[in-house]
Amino acid sequence: MSDFEKRREWLARELASGSGPLGLRKDTSNLFRDRQRVRKRRLDLRHFNHVLKVDRERGWLDAEAMITYEDLTAACLMCGVMPAVVPQLKTITLGGAVSGVGIEATSFRRGLVHHTVMEMEILLPDGRVVVATPYNEHEDLFYGFPNSYGTLGYALRVKARTLPVKPYVQVEHIPFADPATFFVDLEATCTSDADFVDGVAFGRDELYLNVGRFVDEAPFTSDYTYENIYYRSIREKPVDYLTAHDYLWRWDTDWFWCSKNLLAQNPLVRRLYGRSGLNSRTYARLMRWNSRIGLTRLLDRLRGLHPESVIQDVDIPVANAGKFLDFFHDHIGILPIWICPARFRGESRFPLFPMDPMTLYINFGFWDVVRTREPLSRGHFNRMVERTVRDLGGIKSLYSDSYFSEEEFWRTYDKAAYHALKSRYDPEHQLLDLYEKCVLGR
Numbered sequence: 001m002s003d004f005e006k007r008r009e010w011l012a013r014e015l016a017s018g019s020g021p022l023g024l025r026k027d028t029s030n031l032f033r034d035r036q037r038v039r040k041r042r043l044d045l046r047h048f049n050h051v052l053k054v055d056r057e058r059g060w061l062d063a064e065a066m067i068t069y070e071d072l073t074a075a076c077l078m079c080g081v082m083p084a085v086v087p088q089l090k091t092i093t094l095g096g097a098v099s100g101v102g103i104e105a106t107s108f109r110r111g112l113v114h115h116t117v118m119e120m121e122i123l124l125p126d127g128r129v130v131v132a133t134p135y136n137e138h139e140d141l142f143y144g145f146p147n148s149y150g151t152l153g154y155a156l157r158v159k160a161r162t163l164p165v166k167p168y169v170q171v172e173h174i175p176f177a178d179p180a181t182f183f184v185d186l187e188a189t190c191t192s193d194a195d196f197v198d199g200v201a202f203g204r205d206e207l208y209l210n211v212g213r214f215v216d217e218a219p220f221t222s223d224y225t226y227e228n229i230y231y232r233s234i235r236e237k238p239v240d241y242l243t244a245h246d247y248l249w250r251w252d253t254d255w256f257w258c259s260k261n262l263l264a265q266n267p268l269v270r271r272l273y274g275r276s277g278l279n280s281r282t283y284a285r286l287m288r289w290n291s292r293i294g295l296t297r298l299l300d301r302l303r304g305l306h307p308e309s310v311i312q313d314v315d316i317p318v319a320n321a322g323k324f325l326d327f328f329h330d331h332i333g334i335l336p337i338w339i340c341p342a343r344f345r346g347e348s349r350f351p352l353f354p355m356d357p358m359t360l361y362i363n364f365g366f367w368d369v370v371r372t373r374e375p376l377s378r379g380h381f382n383r384m385v386e387r388t389v390r391d392l393g394g395i396k397s398l399y400s401d402s403y404f405s406e407e408e409f410w411r412t413y414d415k416a417a418y419h420a421l422k423s424r425y426d427p428e429h430q431l432l433d434l435y436e437k438c439v440l441g442r
Contacts, residue, residue: 004064007047008129008156015043015127048156051075059162060118065095065155077245081162084116088251089280095155099148101353101397103342103363105196105212111344114146121157125430129156134347144421147352149398151434152425166214168221169247171240174209182207183321187360190341199339200234204329208234212247224253226275229265231257231336255283257336258367262286305371309401310334310381313365315342316394321362327388332381338365351417353395379403398438409435
């Protein structure tokens with residue numbers, strides 16, 4: 001037996017030794033939705049965190065699903081390749097990105113993380129382990145697993161595509177004052193020879209298109225792992241150079257720009273964090289501590305403010321991207337906004353996250369708190385976002401709070417297909433239903 005097979009056999013015995021509702025025990029989480037504290041049997045998959053193989057010539061990797069992208073990417077870079085889509089935060093796991101939704105600046109050509117997957121080995125709630133591919137008897141699970149968030153089973157092993165890398169990335173930061181022109185140029189750039197495309201909106205009339213290309217040599221390299229802050233450089237440097245490694249993790253040091261809420265952009269406080277403490281792992285722990293203790297809630301009450309977390313990633317067809325941005329500026333007002341194009345020109349058979357392969361989608365990422373002087377209904381701003389996304393033909397990720405009615409939810413996330421999968425792979429309902437988990441927070 002290989003070590004992976006031994007771990008798998010141990011897991012099967014562990015699963016057979018108990019009964020009752022299942023949950024996952026893990027060290028990190030990139031979910032941002034409140035959950036009820038429900039007693040569950042916690043399945044420990046944390047030791048499924050190894051790279052099994054990287055095949056540079058044939059362009060694929062094979063790895064256990066609980067490996068973080070930080071470790072997976074390091075192993076791939078040593079072989080001269082990278083995962084075809086590397087989500088922005090180091091602590092995201094391979095399995096988490098597949099069972100959720102993962103996106104980054106290669107997504108304009110490679111799609112989302114699940115579009116890069118070739119094969120998955122999935123643990124079902126009854127202890128069986130099945131291999132799901134696009135062409136075998138479990139192809140329904142292969143296509144239905146993305147965006148299922150652990151309600152159909154847990155990935156143990158994932159085989160996915162890789163891309164060749166060069167030592168450096170040259171990044172152009174191209175300014176725009178007009179959103180309409182910005183989206184036209186962004187769409188055109190997605191048909192160019194660029195290797196990476198994303199953008200940032202700092203205001204209604206201040207947007208930047210960031211275009212990255214691999215290069216063999218660099219006249220200089222910038223370091224955004226300590227004192228310098230990447231998102232600020234977008235306004236300051238028309239052309240920049242980073243090592244391939246630092247480019248892939250350019251957003252992690254400051255959690256995009258959310259480190260400001262933890263005072264980490266103050267130069268003195270930043271030095272207290274130290275280079276090793278400036279990362280998404282630290283910030284997530286602090287955020288969860290604050291969520292338990294309620295420090296910021298107390299401060300808001302003392303100031304007479306009513307806060308609502310608006311932490312979302314939504315995908316809008318490019319034809320409606322300008323309309324969504326107008327709505328967002330008018331009603332939500334969080335800045336900056338991350339903008340990332342995504343398209344996959346292949347099989348459009350993923351029922352829980354349907355995307356038209358003929359359409360370029362624009363992902364808008366916004367992560368902050370909206371505060372008002374007057375109390376509003378629960379989820380007021382998030383509901384506005386959800387309705388607007390629906391009206392503009394888009395779809396939202398489910399890693400954060402959702403407020404859909406059950407009817408609205410299943411209209412978007414294919415009720416018939418999901419319940420067919422549930423009946424086949426979790427007939428005893430040992431795992432939560434997708435609506436229960438992602439909206440009701442159970």
